[in-house]
Amino acid sequence: MAESITFSDVLAVINNAAPLTLQESYDNSGLLVGEPDTPFKGALICLDVTEDVVAEAITRSRNLIISHHPIIFHGLKSLRGDSSASRIIIQALRAHIGLLAAHTNLDAAQGGVNYAMAKKIGLHPEQVLAPVIGQPNAGIGLIGTLPSPMPEKDFLHYIARCFPEQPCLRFSVPTAKQILRVALCGGSGMEYLEAALQAKADAYLTGDVKYHDFQKPDGRLLLIDLGHRESELCATELLRDIVSQKFPTFVCSVSEQEKSPVNYFVSNKL
Numbered sequence: 001m002a003e004s005i006t007f008s009d010v011l012a013v014i015n016n017a018a019p020l021t022l023q024e025s026y027d028n029s030g031l032l033v034g035e036p037d038t039p040f041k042g043a044l045i046c047l048d049v050t051e052d053v054v055a056e057a058i059t060r061s062r063n064l065i066i067s068h069h070p071i072i073f074h075g076l077k078s079l080r081g082d083s084s085a086s087r088i089i090i091q092a093l094r095a096h097i098g099l100l101a102a103h104t105n106l107d108a109a110q111g112g113v114n115y116a117m118a119k120k121i122g123l124h125p126e127q128v129l130a131p132v133i134g135q136p137n138a139g140i141g142l143i144g145t146l147p148s149p150m151p152e153k154d155f156l157h158y159i160a161r162c163f164p165e166q167p168c169l170r171f172s173v174p175t176a177k178q179i180l181r182v183a184l185c186g187g188s189g190m191e192y193l194e195a196a197l198q199a200k201a202d203a204y205l206t207g208d209v210k211y212h213d214f215q216k217p218d219g220r221l222l223l224i225d226l227g228h229r230e231s232e233l234c235a236t237e238l239l240r241d242i243v244s245q246k247f248p249t250f251v252c253s254v255s256e257q258e259k260s261p262v263n264y265f266v267s268n269k270l
Helices: 007-017 051-059 084-094 104-108 113-120 152-162 190-198 211-215 228-232 234-246
Strands: 030-033 042-046 064-067 098-101 124-132 135-151 178-188 203-207 222-225 251-254
Touching: 007 030, 007 064, 007 098, 007 104, 007 234, 030 084, 042 051, 042 234, 051 064, 051 084, 084 098, 104 113, 104 135, 104 234, 113 124, 113 135, 113 178, 113 234, 124 190, 135 152, 135 190, 152 178, 152 203, 152 222, 178 190, 178 228, 190 203, 203 228, 234 251
Parallel strands: 042 064, 042 251, 064 098, 178 203, 203 222
Antiparallel strands: 030 098, 124 135, 135 178
């Protein structure tokens, strides 16, 4: 009889690609709901666990949901069903579905989220913006060079094509520079703007940029807000590939029901 694959085995595979030791101190990655020795039957991958995602896992007979963002992040004091997080956890427990997250450890891993972003825009990575001590290829953010320079307007068109999930890009005052050297950080990366400036980036791509943040470049680089979700969607493909390559006989796919919590209204008025 073939040896049973468990939730612990899946976690070990993800931990090998994105060690939990790389996660930030505030984070909560790992197996969050479910018993480690539960036999693994199949996985559904998502950015955020929602009630629709759990319902999809039930319909598609997947007993493990692997997300980038942890469902238990700020802490829960009760499971009464009066918050979305508690309803999701109750729903998962009733259906015997495990919930596993790989968050900042996947962000910081060599070959992780930021490397996937770089690949998406054809960027040749040169260095990590905030490297882990003793691991120069691991850490938060990346900077590298494009195959050839391009005008800012062309670069904006190019980034919009690379990230079609984002209906509009917000950006700082144009600098009139040619864009060749690009820094990036998936999710919320404004704290690494100074590192991008010190690395002589012509542009910096990240998410969750606030109003006054757009003033900080002061003409030194082009700051582009891709959106938190849009910049990290590549995490789902990464997680799918990590698990599928190790366990090719198990069904592992990206959720078809997960939707962005952010909606956009684009007026036709000129």
